[in-house]
Amino acid sequence: MPSGAPPAGDRVGHRRRALAENLAAARAYFAEAGTLAAPRHATALDRPVGQWLTNIRRPGGCW
Numbered sequence: 001m002p003s004g005a006p007p008a009g010d011r012v013g014h015r016r017r018a019l020a021e022n023l024a025a026a027r028a029y030f031a032e033a034g035t036l037a038a039p040r041h042a043t044a045l046d047r048p049v050g051q052w053l054t055n056i057r058r059p060g061g062c063w
Contacts, residue, residue, distance in 0.1 A: 025049040 025047035030036055032044070042050030056062045 021045070022047060022049065022052045026053065 025044040026036060026049055029038055029042060029044035029049045033042075036053060038050040038053050040050045040054050042048075
């Protein structure tokens, strides 16, 4: 493992936190807009929810 890389458990924890934060942003966007067809530039809870939704819709987008 490279000396600057976090331990594997930290990477998994980071990914889970990021997923939880993005899901919360998607829920907030849906509560306000009534749809998840968000434009790419849309944000919610200071997260780029539109870009995230675009990315996860692509094949292999949700790791």
